[in-house]
Amino acid sequence: MPNKEFLEKYPLYKEFKIKCEDNSYYCNELLRQLPKPAINMFCEVCNSDQTFNMMNDYYELEEKGRNAYAAETVVRAHYQCSSCRKSGTYFFIKFLTKAFERQKGSEKETFSCLYAKKVGQEPSWSIETDKVLEKLLGEHADYYKKGLVCESQNYGIGAYAYFRRITEDIIDNLLDSISGLIEPSEKEKYKKALEETQKTKRTEDKIDLVKDLLPLSLKPSGMNPLKTLHSALSVGIHSKTDEECMEQAEIIKNVLVFLVNQILKTKEDKKKFTDSMKKLLGKK
Secondary structure (H helix, E strand, C coil), X not given: CCCHHHHHHCCCCCCEEEEEECCCCCHHHHHCCCCCCCEEEEECCCCEEEEEEECCCHHHHCCCCCCCCCCEEEEEEEXXXXXXXXXXXXXXXXXXXXXXEEEECCEEEEEEEEEEEEEEEECCCCCCCCHHHHXXXXXXXXXXXHHHHHHHCCCHHHHHHHHHXXXXXXXXXXXXXXXXXXXXXXXXXXXHHHHHHCCCCCHHHHHHHHHXXXXXXXXXXXXXXXXXXXXXXXXXXXXXXHHHHHHHHHHHHHHHHHHHHHHHHHHHHHHHHHHHHHHHHHHC
């Protein structure tokens, strides 16, 4: 089904697999059966994130007299803010079926898969960045926006190159910022590892030296973002498709955004706690 992730986050032209079946079937037969998930988006009228609901049916843009068994069709999904009922978002979605063969015993059988991809969106995909993130990225904010532009058009190789370039340029400052969050028992180890990072120019080697020393505050659900970043940066893109590069680009972007925001938040929380305790102790 077209779900929240597809509607909210997928860039244009990136295919989303809906379902596969053993027998052949056609787009228009299935459009009436598809659910219409509510999504969360920014409402310009309410000036805040709101729930948007779909106001029409997927098949409303079918051309008159069109073959009911067409292998592909483009429809418009109109979403409206459930709060103000004024702001609207439109997605133009292309549904298409693809036939595949697979081996079953000594014979080959055919099965079909239904895919969807956005071919238009109004308002268009936003490349606006969080002001705090933009400030922290400094001179690299322009690269970040260019990476978002590539991502919005599903140019995976371009997006990967921009997000990788940012990582390479800010990695020393990023790792240095993490040092203030390291547990006391690990501070000496991290300090020595940080000194070793200055002896290499390869971003992957720098990350490899410190990735196992991250504090729990930077490892949500036990997941280590530096290990994930290391894996994404180690992928050679020369033999990869746009789609494969896009997956790695999204990983790099998400890890960078998480680390920058989490480092800032943790520092702010510590400062607030320290300031409040000083005030309390000062009164006593």
